[in-house]
Amino acid sequence: MIRAEGIFKQFGDQEVLKGIDFTFESGKTNLIIGRSGAGKTVLLKILVGLFAPTQGRVWYNDLDYTNLDKKGILAIRKEVGMLFQGNALFDSMTIEENIRFPMDMFTPMTAKEKRMRVDEVLERVSLGGVNPKYPSQISGGMQKRVGIARAIVLKPKYLFCDEPNSGLDPKTSITIDELISDITDEENITTIINTHDMNSVMEIGENICLLKEGKLAWRGNKDQVLGTDNEELDAFIFASPFLRKLVEAAKSNGKTTLENL
Amino acid sequence: MKLRYLADLGKFVLWQKEVFRKPENWGMYYKELIRQMYDIGIGSLPIVLLIAVFLGAVTVVQFYYQMDGTLIPPYYIGYIVRDMMIIELAPMVTCLVLAGNVGSTMAAEIGGMRQKEHIDAMEIMGLNTSSYLVLPKLIAAAYVVPMLVCVAAIVGILGGYLASVPAGLFTQAEYVQGIRAFFIPYNVVMMLVKSVTFAIILVSVSCFQGYFVKGGSIELGAASTRAVVFGDILILLSDYFIVVLLTT
Numbered sequence: 001m002i003r004a005e006g007i008f009k010q011f012g013d014q015e016v017l018k019g020i021d022f023t024f025e026s027g028k029t030n031l032i033i034g035r036s037g038a039g040k041t042v043l044l045k046i047l048v049g050l051f052a053p054t055q056g057r058v059w060y061n062d063l064d065y066t067n068l069d070k071k072g073i074l075a076i077r078k079e080v081g082m083l084f085q086g087n088a089l090f091d092s093m094t095i096e097e098n099i100r101f102p103m104d105m106f107t108p109m110t111a112k113e114k115r116m117r118v119d120e121v122l123e124r125v126s127l128g129g130v131n132p133k134y135p136s137q138i139s140g141g142m143q144k145r146v147g148i149a150r151a152i153v154l155k156p157k158y159l160f161c162d163e164p165n166s167g168l169d170p171k172t173s174i175t176i177d178e179l180i181s182d183i184t185d186e187e188n189i190t191t192i193i194n195t196h197d198m199n200s201v202m203e204i205g206e207n208i209c210l211l212k213e214g215k216l217a218w219r220g221n222k223d224q225v226l227g228t229d230n231e232e233l234d235a236f237i238f239a240s241p242f243l244r245k246l247v248e249a250a251k252s253n254g255k256t257t258l259e260n261l
Numbered sequence: 262m263k264l265r266y267l268a269d270l271g272k273f274v275l276w277q278k279e280v281f282r283k284p285e286n287w288g289m290y291y292k293e294l295i296r297q298m299y300d301i302g303i304g305s306l307p308i309v310l311l312i313a314v315f316l317g318a319v320t321v322v323q324f325y326y327q328m329d330g331t332l333i334p335p336y337y338i339g340y341i342v343r344d345m346m347i348i349e350l351a352p353m354v355t356c357l358v359l360a361g362n363v364g365s366t367m368a369a370e371i372g373g374m375r376q377k378e379h380i381d382a383m384e385i386m387g388l389n390t391s392s393y394l395v396l397p398k399l400i401a402a403a404y405v406v407p408m409l410v411c412v413a414a415i416v417g418i419l420g421g422y423l424a425s426v427p428a429g430l431f432t433q434a435e436y437v438q439g440i441r442a443f444f445i446p447y448n449v450v451m452m453l454v455k456s457v458t459f460a461i462i463l464v465s466v467s468c469f470q471g472y473f474v475k476g477g478s479i480e481l482g483a484a485s486t487r488a489v490v491f492g493d494i495l496i497l498l499s500d501y502f503i504v505v506l507l508t509t
Contacts, residue, residue, distance in 0.1 A: 048385060049385075050381055050384065050385070074387045077384075077385060077386065077387035078387050080385055081385075082382065082385045084378045084381065084382060085378070086377060086378055088377060088378040088379050088381065088382035090379055091377075101386075102386045104286070104288075104289055105285060105286050105289055105386065105388060106285065106286070106386070106387065160385075
């Protein structure tokens with residue numbers, strides 16, 4: 001469980017986060033949603049420790065991450081995997097070297113064990129055989145999957161994904177969402193995804209936090225989205241006129257949950 | 262503006278604590294060290310050789326022009342070229358060239374990694390990026406740059422020979438006599454001290470500019486330029502202080 005407690009973040013005169021309190025539940029796919037500029041990425045980076053909050057605390061179970069010493073922070077980071085918006089794959093390394101990098105750096109595994117683990121995670125993301133290629137030689141969707149493979153190679157307890165669907169076509173986005181959701185269930189990890197993709201919200205959002213202008217505007221799960229009377233969520237979710245018409249039609253037939261729809 | 266430079270200096274000093282922290286995995290650092298040695302040494306060798314040959318050649322021709330018709334014996338030109346190359350030209354010019362060549366590349370490489378979130382990705386893995394990205398470069402440069410400077414000094418002296426003896430400015434015996442005359446081994450020590458100091462300066466300044474870059478490609482270009490400009494200025498300044506310290 002990761003808990004954000006009274007998180008404020010200010011860059012110069014600009015206050016980006018204004019007192020966020022939210023609990024990201026263990027073993028679930030937690031989503032941080034909101035429009036561009038709402039403060040999603042800043043919150044995610046505070047949770048993972050890349051930014052320090054101006055005020056407030058981040059708890060990893062009983063540990064106050066914001067006040068840990070260097071050793072404590074490193075211990076938590078070894079339990080964290082992260083998929084970046086731009087993948088952050090090292091261009092000069094092959095796919096295999098990219099995935100092997102955390103193992104090379106932090107584990108005493110033998111070369112054979114590392115090779116087997118690389119093959120295992122690549123198979124898990126349905127990319128078996130791409131080991132010798134470079135990131136520039138594969139598509140954007142494949143790069144995302146390699147990013148996921150690298151993030152899970154050390155079997156993390158927490159998986160953070162910053163905009164995993166950005167720049168992908170709808171079908172590939174769904175594949176990535178399903179992959180992240182399946183991995184979360186299989187490995188029983190706590191996943192936190194920062195997204196503005198509607199399909200992600202409706203398909204994998206087990207615990208959702210909606211941000212608006214740096215404040216928590218709504219919390220709930222995917223099943224509570226359609227029946228919401230929260231104006232902010234409604235405006236965000238049904239920004240597409242086509243989707244709004246569809247849902248209005250469904251609601252007029254008395255269907256208010258995803259399953260009914 | 263002055264305050265910004267002061268703040269940067271403070272940031273640089275505090276950053277050194279991270280740079281010199283104990284590596285997480287010596288093997289990985291060693292691999293990176295070898296890669297950096299190759300990049301700095303072999304990668305810069307052609308330009309260093311080219312510049313050194315012409316430095317020696319121009320120095321000889323220039324001094325021949327100045328001293329022709331005077332009572333100073335011609336072999337003095339060989340002596341002057343040798344000492345100029347060893348004491349000043351080889352270390353300083355080589356390092357100024359390396360600041361432009363290697364320094365800007367390092368700033369751009371690390372800055373690019375910052376912008377593409379590679380550094381964030383490494384931090385999340387638990388890696389001390391300041392150390393992993395800078396320490397191998399520093400050690401590699403401190404080893405390889407003195408070697409490049411030695412090569413530059415030798416090639417410069419050879420360049421002087423090629424520009425003078427075949428052209429008939431003076432005889433081979435006179436040039437060799439000059440090179441062997443009044444040799445002071447301490448001058449080589451001075452050359453090595455300069456080389457190591459300049460190497461540390463050019464790597465530190467370049468990595469600092471790249472590591473803390475913010476913004477987009479324009480800022481990255483500016484950081485790369487700053488790496489070269491500040492590197493050159495600090496090399497020239499430290500050259501003066503080393504000369505004063507080691508010759509008084």
